[in-house]
């Protein structure tokens with residue numbers, strides 16, 4: 642991490658947040674804060690201490706999930722900084738928290754160079770990444786989980802086809818490093834994109850094999866066949882969501898058909 646980019650780990654570890662949410666501060670005098678994190682007084686204090694009285698040009702949100710955004714109102718109140726997120730967010734639809742809706746190609750200025758907005762839907766429909774032109778770093782939110790080879794893509798918010806396209810989009814940027822919101826930095830982005838794509842393709846192939854073996858099935862019927870009986874019970878809901886995303890993807894691709902009663906039937 643360059644001197645222009647700092648990260649602060651929030652005290653919210655968990656099965657879905659790994660060691661906690663990472664808040665990034667880009668710049669010193671006119672910084673941007675990316676994903677202020679959960680509503681936790683100690684974490685807010687740590688962000689304000691790191692800012693050292695500097696007024697952020699923006700509080701940037703990769704997506705709406707509360708482990709990234711719940712601190713935004715308090716940080717905005719304490720600093721006067723504008724809060725920005727892409728359209729599609731379920732946060733505050735009346736708009737009095739959000740000062741600006743981020744769009745493809747927007748540039749957010751900091752004293753350490755601009756951050757470019759890159760739409761990366763998949764984990765959530767409004768998800769964006771921020772590309773730091775100076776260092777080539779990409780702030781990827783929940784599109785990657787540091788130390789893992791997968792992230793949560795679960796309907797109704799998650800969309801597997803969109804996620805796979807976002808992986809390609811990220812590869813095309815050739816970033817120098819990925820800064821995820823959970824887990825450590827990813828030093829080799831090209832390798833990580835390939836690994837994430839491979840992981841998801843293997844899961845899709847496993848679901849196809851399980852459907853072929855079992856005949857028409859519901860999501861719940863396939864969990865043990867795809868994830869094995871040793872699946873961490875805390876991850877069962879996430880696994881079910883991920884399977885639902887894959888079944889929806891296969892149906893959209895014309896490889897499976899949804900039948901009444903939540904059943905899916907393999908066509909190929």
Ligand SMILES: [Zn+2]
Nearest residue numbers: 704706764783
């Ligand atoms: Zn999330």
